[in-house]
Amino acid sequence: MKRAFFIACILPLALICFSCAKASLTGPAEPPKPAESAGPPTAEAKENAGAAEEAGRSELQSDIDAGYLILVNKTHGLEKGYKPADLTAVKYYAADRRAEGRLMRAAAAEAFDSMAEMAKEQGLELVVTTAYRSYDFQAELYEYYVAQDGQAAADRYSAKPGYSEHQTGLAADISSASVGYKLTESFADTEEGKWLAENARLFGFIMRYPEGLEETTGYQYEPWHIRYVGCAAADYIYSHDIALEEYLNILDEETEE
Numbered sequence: 398m399k400r401a402f403f404i405a406c407i408l409p410l411a412l413i414c415f416s417c418a419k420a421s422l423t424g425p426a427e428p429p430k431p432a433e434s435a436g437p438p439t440a441e442a443k444e445n446a447g448a449a450e451e452a453g454r455s456e457l458q459s460d461i462d463a464g465y466l467i468l469v470n471k472t473h474g475l476e477k478g479y480k481p482a483d484l485t486a487v488k489y490y491a492a493d494r495r496a497e498g499r500l501m502r503a504a505a506a507e508a509f510d511s512m513a514e515m516a517k518e519q520g521l522e523l524v525v526t527t528a529y530r531s532y533d534f535q536a537e538l539y540e541y542y543v544a545q546d547g548q549a550a551a552d553r554y555s556a557k558p559g560y561s562e563h564q565t566g567l568a569a570d571i572s573s574a575s576v577g578y579k580l581t582e583s584f585a586d587t588e589e590g591k592w593l594a595e596n597a598r599l600f601g602f603i604m605r606y607p608e609g610l611e612e613t614t615g616y617q618y619e620p621w622h623i624r625y626v627g628c629a630a631a632d633y634i635y636s637h638d639i640a641l642e643e644y645l646n647i648l649d650e651e652t653e654e
């Protein structure tokens with residue numbers, strides 16, 4: 398992204414974009430690329446690229462330190478008592494759901510509100526239906542789904558208690574009036590769903606259960622479920638079309654090198 402475009406178009410829209418736009422300049426967790434221009438890079442260009450790479454790395458490290466890259470899936474669970482200390486209510490939510498579900502970790506809530514505001518400026522409504530879920534609430538839900546659809550079917554779309562990403566306070570199910578605030582695959586075809594898939598990364602979110610990655614994520618396609626990972630990771634995951642599991646493997650391999 399050209400710096401002038403960044404200043405003119407991205408910066409005024411939402412402050413939170415700043416870190417994401419910066420991350421997309423650096424391509425964190427990616428090996429340094431040779432310069433695109435024909436001639437050798439100038440000393441100044443080298444210095445700028447080095448500084449940008451360093452900034453991307455330190456942003457990623459601070460996201461890791463804050464726990465934003467925690468992995469929760471069918472094989473990586475949380476303790477029953479795990480509850481983030483910084484849960485904060487989002488401003489944009491579906492009014493008919495339980496209040497506990499409006500909570501996210503502070504950075505994720507702030508990022509979501511900024512994203513909903515940017516969508517609103519473009520005439521699109523995005524609301525949280527459920528974000529945080531306690532272990533006990535997940536237990537209730539899972540038992541209900543198993544009774545309704547049987548365990549094999551329930552396991553494709555619901556998590557056993559302790560294995561739901563919603564317990565991290567970093568995940569949220571998003572919907573809009575255009576689909577009656579339901580969680581449905583047809584959300585992907587709405588203007589809101591398309592906008593979300595394209596722009597979530599600018600706010601540090603990824604589409605956590607993409608189409609075609611069910612074997613990796615363990616979940617069927619969910620165009621409504623977003624996960625906060627911070628801008629550096631979100632940008633990489635979006636541009637490489639991979640699952641969080643694959644991204645974390647890449648980071649592990651880099652650490653081992």
Ligand SMILES: [Zn+2]
Nearest residue numbers: 568569570622
């Ligand atoms: Zn979800």
